[in-house]
Amino acid sequence: MKPSASSEPVSGRAGPALLVAQTSFLGDVVLTTPLLAELRTSLRPRRLAVLVRPEAAPLLAGHPAVDDVLIDDKRGRDRGLRGLARVARRLRRERFDLAVSPHRSLRTALLLTAARIPRRVGFRESRGALLYHTRVPRDRRRHDVERNLALLEPFGAPLPAAPRLHLAVDPGAAARAAALLPTGPEPLVGIAPGSVWATKRWTPTGFAAVAAALDAEGARCVLLGSSADAPLVEAIQAASGGRALALAGRTDVATLVAVIDRLSLLIANDSAPMHVACARGIPVVAVFCATTPALGYGPWGAGHTVIGAELACRPCARHGGQRCPRGTEDCMHLVEPAAVLAAARRALAARVRA
Ligand code: SF4
Numbered sequence: 471m472k473p474s475a476s477s478e479p480v481s482g483r484a485g486p487a488l489l490v491a492q493t494s495f496l497g498d499v500v501l502t503t504p505l506l507a508e509l510r511t512s513l514r515p516r517r518l519a520v521l522v523r524p525e526a527a528p529l530l531a532g533h534p535a536v537d538d539v540l541i542d543d544k545r546g547r548d549r550g551l552r553g554l555a556r557v558a559r560r561l562r563r564e565r566f567d568l569a570v571s572p573h574r575s576l577r578t579a580l581l582l583t584a585a586r587i588p589r590r591v592g593f594r595e596s597r598g599a600l601l602y603h604t605r606v607p608r609d610r611r612r613h614d615v616e617r618n619l620a621l622l623e624p625f626g627a628p629l630p631a632a633p634r635l636h637l638a639v640d641p642g643a644a645a646r647a648a649a650l651l652p653t654g655p656e657p658l659v660g661i662a663p664g665s666v667w668a669t670k671r672w673t674p675t676g677f678a679a680v681a682a683a684l685d686a687e688g689a690r691c692v693l694l695g696s697s698a699d700a701p702l703v704e705a706i707q708a709a710s711g712g713r714a715l716a717l718a719g720r721t722d723v724a725t726l727v728a729v730i731d732r733l734s735l736l737i738a739n740d741s742a743p744m745h746v747a748c749a750r751g752i753p754v755v756a757v758f759c760a761t762t763p764a765l766g767y768g769p770w771g772a773g774h775t776v777i778g779a780e781l782a783c784r785p786c787a788r789h790g791g792q793r794c795p796r797g798t799e800d801c802m803h804l805v806e807p808a809a810v811l812a813a814a815r816r817a818l819a820a821r822v823r824a
Pocket residue numbers: 669759760761781783784785786787793794795796797798799800801802
């Protein structure tokens with residue numbers, strides 16, 4: 471499904487024209503997908519559109535609950551107050567009846583208000599919460615999937631017993647992934663060493679040691695990331711002996727999803743690729759540095775492993791930060807490659823048995 475600004479209702483549905491606003495990071499969009507499915511089932515909206523950043527739009531293409539993906543380029547051409555007013559005008563023309571916002575920013579609350587959406591539901595802890603008509607408590611102790619699903623409560627909708635993430639693989643992207651990943655011996659292990667936040671990145675030497683060891687044991691390793699991660703990936707590739715395939719910057723978001731879909735295992739930080747792998751049912755070994763799964767962003771589902779250093783200072787920030795406030799970076803340096811490697815071996819062995 472292409473990003474769209476269509477205002478045409480989907481025929482045969484009697485419910486509200488619903489907008490879900492989630493303009494946070496890619497991983498947050500993945501963690502919103504169970505809410506989208508439940509809103510579709512419970513409210514039977516005549517139209518369900520999702521507002522996301524441009525880079526997140528491919529994640530929702532093919533989601534069966536979603537009719538349209540709308541764009542708020544809040545870091546680009548829609549940034550600032552003028553951009554907000556422009557997006558609000560676009561949304562106003564769409565004549566939504568209802569907005570549900572798992573995103574807690576002041577900008578989102580202002581945007582939905584300026585768009586004159588007559589019923590707005592958001593979290594009580596949102597900035598600008600007073601601009602929502604219905605404010606839902608957000609339980610910090612729950613996983614973010616469950617926190618998002620709490621937004622169903624004002625509608626009397628039952629919570630699903632086993633919520634599932636949903637990401638479709640685009641056929642074109644699958645073909646591009648196949649071309650990037652020439653056939654070779656199994657297992658195919660993905661390594662995603664990047665993160666937007668510096669204190670969430672495990673050490674390049676750690677990733678390189680794991681890649682070298684897995685390569686020596688017969689695995690094919692592929693290093694994943696955005697173009698911003700390319701220098702990091704190249705350094706890891708060189709340090710690991712040069713045999714890992716470096717794809718950082720060579721995959722758009724849809725192709726990254728398709729590449730991850732072909733993996734036997736993903737080794738990653740607390741980052742978007744980790745959530746993508748969970749959505750595609752790929753086992754994950756996740757290294758958590760400055761953050762912890764208790765913050766609600768751990769790998770969703772069964773069969774995943776989280777590794778982190780036992781430190782009193784963890785977590786030091788909800789998203790991690792760009793600098794270690796103590797200046798030690800212990801949460802990065804004290805994670806042993808041997809622990810990550812052992813978890814990877816266990817995950818691969820479990821996969822073979824399955
Ligand atoms: S304060 Fe602790 S958890 Fe935070 S970055 Fe530094 S070592 Fe890591």
